[in-house]
Amino acid sequence: MPPLERPESESSNPDREGPPIREENCYEERERELLQPLKKADTLADGASHRVIEKQGAHQQSDLEGLASSRGQQFASVSRELLDTFEFDSKNELLRPDDYEVYPNFPWVIDAPQCFDDAAHQGLSLEDRAFLRFFFLGEEIEVSAFQRKFGELGERFVSQALDLEVARLTDRRELELQNLFFSSRRTYGGSTVYLVGDLPSHYPTSSGPLEIELEGSSFSLSDAIGCLDPVEGIAVEFGCGGGIQLVNSVLEHPGLLEIHGYDLLARQRNVARFVSYLNARNREELDKIRIHQNQADLLREVGEGTVSLGIVPSFLVVPPPIPLTLRQSSLLAESGFLSVVSDRPCFDFSKYLGVTGWGGEDGLAVTLPLMKQMLPLLRSGGIAMACGDYAFRGDTPLIVEKLEDYKDADSLTWSFEKYEDEAFPYTPDVLVEMTLEEFRLCVPGASGARLRDRIERAIRESLSRNGIDYIHGGVLMIERH
């Protein structure tokens, strides 16, 4: 990651909010103290904020390496049989609010309690709703329910899930997934895929950092891949996460012979392997999916000018560190979101978002180098795709401007299909509001005009420094002639 920008020091700012600070340089003196763990329950009144902080900062999650092993393969086959028997996919669909015309499966944007009430009216039994809550929301369920509902299959599911550390037993002999959820989705072509991700922070049982991120752009990208004319040959994905695009590509484009992926994080790679086991319909499909430890290993198997479909991950446009008051930094002391910049503790979005989300101030810190590494791999007619929220200057995505110096830019054409979502574009005003909202989630009770001014100044300066007019979501495609 590049070094953080040094934001304007607030020590010269008479408008500083919060209780008066007697010594100008007290931040430096208190830095060690601030970074000591606090008793969160004592300091944070708001339960939701407490959870957000806990998920990001405090715990190291298991890499779930068993999921990529032969035991993981057996567990995938038991899980698939159990989810099929339960008719998880059609029950899951009943939870979708009516106003979702498509089938988006965002477990985290649905109003879960309302959906489960509605599901009751759709004839789902109490027990079925409990199973859905277990898989979908990470809530605990009596162990005996598995035996009751699924017989021997249920017993195997429980013992293998415990063995692989996918689930744990609570004190009351209930089974609870370890910060994971299962979901299902239909691809553009109509196949059902089962997916696994880290439980979003706002669910009660979320207990670890969000690494295996399934999000809106994961689903939009998978639909965009499904819409392509049939693709043949080799596909490559940098940053394959939990494997959604790998399995989507194998199911949607049978002409693909090899689909190579890698991710920086072992937990992601192991889940991607497990998700391949869950969804490949036969040995041939499974063998097409190759998950590598790192990019170098992948590039040893994939030559330049050979790839028909390249998939590059997208990351968020992120504000620079926001200076904190002493009180705010105390509240965040244990969170792992702090950096000290110009002697001031700051809320550091790079730490908050982690490697799965942070894209630097223009959103391209990771995507641009990865795109530059992907382009030489493309064969003639090959396409590199990315999908997410992109910074724009005028009508052109910044990434396209930055590729103008690319060595054989003449052989490339680009298109950007903007989402028709009324939330876009994110203008500077909208970005200020969004950042303020996110900040308040993390810093309980943070409010006031001065905070808003501070965030607004940081964002406007950052946008202007990076030549960004607005941000728009959509699908970027770069094609080699």
Ligand SMILES: C[S@@+](CC[C@H](N)C(=O)[O-])C[C@H]1O[C@@H](n2cnc3c(N)ncnc32)[C@H](O)[C@@H]1O
């Ligand atoms: C926004 S997620 C996308 C995951 C997945 N492709 C999807 O569609 O859901 C970005 C992924 O890129 C990974 N990542 C971050 N930096 C990377 C890098 N330099 N090389 C490869 N992967 C990276 C993260 O661990 C994360 O899994």
